Amino acid sequence: MTDHAPNFSISDDLAAAFQIEGWPVRGRLVRLGAAINTILAAHAYPEPVAALLGEACALAALIGSSLKFEGRLLVQAQGDGPVRYVVADYGTDGSLRGYCRYDPQEVEAASGGFARPGAQTLLGKGVFIMTLDRGPDFERTQGITPIEGESLSLCAEHYFEQSEQVPTKVRLAVGSVLTEEGAQWRAGGAMIQVIAGDAARGSTEEVWERTRALFHTLGDDELIDPTISPETLLFRLFHEDGVRLEDPRALAAICRCSKDRIASVLASFDPKERQDMVEDDGKIRVTCEYCSTVYALEPDEVVAAQI
Numbered sequence: 001m002t003d004h005a006p007n008f009s010i011s012d013d014l015a016a017a018f019q020i021e022g023w024p025v026r027g028r029l030v031r032l033g034a035a036i037n038t039i040l041a042a043h044a045y046p047e048p049v050a051a052l053l054g055e056a057c058a059l060a061a062l063i064g065s066s067l068k069f070e071g072r073l074l075v076q077a078q079g080d081g082p083v084r085y086v087v088a089d090y091g092t093d094g095s096l097r098g099y100c101r102y103d104p105q106e107v108e109a110a111s112g113g114f115a116r117p118g119a120q121t122l123l124g125k126g127v128f129i130m131t132l133d134r135g136p137d138f139e140r141t142q143g144i145t146p147i148e149g150e151s152l153s154l155c156a157e158h159y160f161e162q163s164e165q166v167p168t169k170v171r172l173a174v175g176s177v178l179t180e181e182g183a184q185w186r187a188g189g190a191m192i193q194v195i196a197g198d199a200a201r202g203s204t205e206e207v208w209e210r211t212r213a214l215f216h217t218l219g220d221d222e223l224i225d226p227t228i229s230p231e232t233l234l235f236r237l238f239h240e241d242g243v244r245l246e247d248p249r250a251l252a253a254i255c256r257c258s259k260d261r262i263a264s265v266l267a268s269f270d271p272k273e274r275q276d277m278v279e280d281d282g283k284i285r286v287t288c289e290y291c292s293t294v295y296a297l298e299p300d301e302v303v304a305a306q307i
Contacts, residue, residue: 011229013251015065015094018234021242024195024204025211029230029245030061031223032096032187036174038253039098040185042292046107048117049083049100050185054174055119055152056088057098058189062170063130063156064090065249071134077119077155079126079147082106086123089290095254097290118150128155153189160193167194169212173220188223190215214238255291262286262295266302274302 012033017026036057040050056075064073069092076087088098102122110117125147132141143163147155153170160168170191176183192215194208214237222233234243266274266284277284283296 011248012226014230014248015061015251016230016248017066017246019244019246020211020238021244023207023211023241025192025207026195027190027192028062028066029234030058030065030187030189030251031230032058032061032251033184033226035096035251035253036187037185039096042290043099045100046102046104046111048111048122049102049107051116051174052083052086052119052122052152053088053098053100054185054187055172055189056086057090057096058172058174058187059152059156059170060088060090060098061096061251062172062189062191064092067092067132069134071132071138074129074131074133075152076129076131077123077126077147077152078129079123081120081122081124081126082110083122091254091256094249094251095256096251097253097255099289101289119152119155120147120150123147128152128159130159156191167208168192169215171215171218171220171223173223175220175224177224177226186224186226190218190223253291255288255293257288257291257293257295259295259297259301262288263297263302263304266297274299 012031013035015028015030017028019026036054039057040054045053056077060073060075067073071092073090074087078085083100083102085101088096090096107122110121127144128147130143143159145155145159145162148158149155151172153172156170157168160166168191170189172189174185174187176185192211194204196204218237222228230245234245266286274284278299279285283298284302286295
C-alpha cells in the first residue's frame with residue numbers, strides 16, 4: 001500500500017497502446033483509479049476476492065481496448081475453489097464492470113497464510129475464458145484454456161500462447177492508496193507482445209528477450225501508484241530506446257443494468273415463479289450482481305414488459 005495521496009492532475013482511468021521506437025514489439029498499458037474503486041466498493045468483497053476481480057477488470061481493459069470493432073470483451077474464470085466465478089465485462093465505449101461469486105468461509109480459510117492467495121488457490125481447478133461479443137448480428141467467439149498459475153496474468157499468457165501462438169507477457173497489480181476520502185482501490189496492467197520475424201525483419205528473438213528483461217523490472221507498486229503518470233512509467237522502462245504512448249482511451253465504471261432490462265428478464269419467468277417473488281409490500285425486488293443497484297418493480301410493470 002502506498003501512503004501518499006494521489007496527484008489528481010495526472011491522467012487516470014485510461015487504456016493506451018505504446019510503441020518502442022524501431023522495436024518489433026507492441027504494448028498496452030492500463031491505469032484504473034476511480035473506475036476500479038467504484039466496481040470493487042459496490043460489494044463487501046474480502047481483500048483477496050477484490051484483488052482477483054481487480055486483476056480481471058484490468059486484464060479485460062488491457063485486451064479489450066485493442067479491439068478494432070464495436071462490442072464487448074468478457075474475461076471470465078470459473079472453478080471449484082473458494083471463488084466460484086469471476087467476470088469482467090469491457091465495452092469498446094470504455095465501460096467496465098465486474099463481479100465475483102464466492103464462498104466467504106472458504107475464502108477465509110484459504111487466506112490463512114501471510115501471502116495474498118492467488119488465482120489458482122482461489123479458483124481451484126477450472127477454466128479461463130475470453131469471449132468476444134460483436135452484437136446481435138454476429139455469433140460470439142470464445143477461447144478457453146485451463147487456469148494455470150497464481151495470477152490471471154499467467155492465465156492470459158497461457159491463453160495467447162495456446163490460442164493465438166503469440167508470445168505475450170502480462171503484468172497486473174491491484175492495491176489501495178490512502179486519500180483524503182480514505183483508502184481507495186487502484187489497479188494497473190501492462191502487456192507486451194512480439195511481432196513475428198520475417199524475411200525483411202529477420203529474427204526478433206533477441207529484441208524479445210531484451211524487452212522481457214526490461215518488462216520484468218516493472219513493479220506492482222509502479223502500476224498502481226497514482227503519482228506516476230503513464231508516460232513516466234513507460235520512460236522508466238524503455239527510456240534508452242524511446243517509447244511513446246498512443247491512442248489513450250478513457251475508462252469508466254458503467255453498468256448496463258436498467259429497470260427495463262430487469263423487467264424483461266422477469267417477464268421471461270413463469271407467472272407462478274414471479275408471484276413467489278412478490279414481497280409483502282407488493283413489489284418484486286432485484287439486485288444487480290454487478291453494481292448492487294436494487295430495482296423495485298410492480299408486478300404490472302413486469303407484465304407490461306411482455307407486450
